[in-house]
Amino acid sequence: MRKFALHEIGSGFERAYRLLVCSPLGRRTLDQFLPLLSHAQVEIRVLDERTQAELATGNLLQGDPAGAFCFDGVKRTIFIEPGLETGLLAPLLFHEMIHCLDEDYLKSFSKNEANWGSLRARAKALIIQDPAKLTQAHLSEVAALKREAEALDHQRLFMTERKAHKATYWVVQELVDAIEGYRFYVSRQKKIGFDLNQWVSEAEIIRKYGLNPNVLEGIRTSAQSHPFLVPEAA
Ligand SMILES: [Zn+2]
Helix, strand or coil, X not given: CECCCCCXXXXXXXXXXXXXXXXXXXXXXXHHHHHHHHCCCEXXXXXXXXXXXXXXXXXXXXXXXXXXXXXXXXXXXXXXXXXXXXXXXXXXXXXXXXXXXCHHHHHCHHHHHXXXXXXXXXXHHHXXXXXXXXCHHHHHHHHHHHHHHHHHHHXXXXXXXXXXXXXXXXXXXXXXXXXXXXXXXXXHHHHCCCCCCCCCCHHHHHHHCCCCHHHCXXXXXXXXXXXXXXXXXX
């Protein structure tokens, strides 16, 4: 068991990386994440009131209690609350790192944009039309486009949150085994609203992110297997 300054507060993320490398999964993830950061393919920014309001207006934000991930099709940005202790900063930052490295989530961005684009264009075309000429078929068509766009939205979000929560749970378990007092530290966070030591069920993800369970049928199993969770080769 190693000792670590879990309560440290300071600027910069180096202290969180130093904690994360104490876990094999944390180390593997940082090996993928840090090169992106040094090549400016990812940016980490402070999540304050202003950025929160700014992001809430777009459809690009994926919010968690003290962090968020934003992808605009090109740029990946992680937002993280300032002033967190290292013991809490590390797993929360790690959660956002998993979103950041989630190729399925990133790849489905353009399809998602295209879906919402078709819906907007069709709805706009119908609005400028003479209302007397609107038929039930028009309305059903718009409703179908909306269902399709929402379904992919919810599926992407579900998949990426399933991965991030699962990986974070795993990294916390590894840190509990590696770092002296981390189990106690984590149980203390529970009192202030972060229960990192607890497995997050699918039902909780659905509730937490306001997802429609009807559009998630059939994709749940694929969320179970994620490359980050494949045990390291011996
Ligand atoms: Zn998340």
